Amino acid sequence: MVENLEIKPKVFEYDFEVIYEDEHIAAINKPAGITVSGNKFKTVFNALPYNLKKSKAPDALYKPTPLHRLDNQTSGILLVAKTKTAQIELGKQFSNHTIQKKYCTIVIGKVHASQLINTPIENKLAETNFEIIKVEKSLKYNYLTCLKVFPKTGRTHQIRIHLASIGHPILGDKLYGNSKTLYKGKGLFLCASEISFLHPKTFKTIHLKIETPTKFISFLNREKRRWNTYNV
Template sequence: MILIESHKVPKSEDHTRLQEYGVGIFSKNPTKSGLKKAIKKGLVFVDGKLASTALFIKGDETIELFEIENNKREFHFPLEVLFEDDYLAIIYKPAGILVNGNSFATIDNALSQNLQKSSQSDAVRPRPVHRLDYPTSGLLLTGKTNASIIALNKLFENKEIQKTYHAITIGRMKQGGGIDINIDSKKALTQFKVLQTVKSERFKFLNLVELKPKTGRKHQLRKHLLAINNPILGDKEYYIKDLILNGKGLYLHASSLEFTHPFTKEEISISKELTKKFQKIFST
């Protein structure tokens, strides 16, 4: 068996059965039925011990999800590696490929053949620790050890990883500010700054915008920009009628990651230049 995901339970005074608590904590088995099957197959451990559906979670435990190694096929897909050490790696995800999920052609399935195996005692198959949408390009952070995956998830929870995106948006915008609009009844905040604006015959104005999400809601940037009537160019899900660009993909790019390395304490700052389709509209 190989470890594929790990979850650190926060401290709590509530006691909850594992099969209820564990729903949604793992991307591989997000549903209650999927988790129950994994437990019955002996693929879930709590604090290093085989778990059962009757187990109560009390807080501060480490829940680990394993899979049978022979069931995992590698997806042979070359990835650009921008940073790598014994604990973690940062790779470039092209637009038009899934990070993970039920599909075989995912970044998750391509990581092992692109990254060096960690020499640490708790080395695991490399795993993404956050997501980028299918049409979004940019930097993706991955963990290579059990401790690293837990530590990086904690950095995200504590908002200690600064992510910067760039997008091309439609319509006239003010030069900068914050978008403070709830998403799915949860607080969501995005800071934005317009770097350049050009006139467009079809869209009137196009803007190169720097975006800094302060929360991590699903599709946050895309939803927030549509909410202020400046949708992202090429977005076919969050758009204004008659302002859809076909055939060019989504103009959203995860351009930089900044954080303190949880083990070496090195200040990590990695950037990736805008793709050619951005550069055809804006010279940067």
């Protein structure tokens, strides 16, 4: 007689910073360079059981499941469902665009005014707001602008496409920029820095925020120092 053996999930032993966790949901700080899910073994999805406690709720999912996408090269807050209720309720909030996400990014050039970009993507409605945080002079790029970005919709590569469409591609964007926009070895300068939503069980507002990545600050400071050194 063949015994029924419990099939254990694939677990990728990779450490994440866990920003928030309870029985129903969790949020992690995803590093750049790792894919959220897919056919590969080394994904966020396969690393979640290594980082999160198993839910004791009656409708606990077999494995914690990411609720949205972040590009491989994008870092920042990723929301995760640990129960079926959370998966359904937060899925509705994403569909209804009631979850508010904010990103921090550095783009090439001097952006002159905060604005709304609503150019359709693949014939679908797409809206991205942004405001200017800081403009720095740069020897290589002439100017760099740090932005806070508020996407209302969630189309694939939306922020990258929209910013490139107004002539300000994101620093390090290989797909929508060009060879001049790359900064060797530093990846894409885009981070999901804040998220607000209603908890799927208590329906209280949850607001999560992380610090701007060190590489953003150090890069802008470096460019400022180089400009001041060589333009005295």
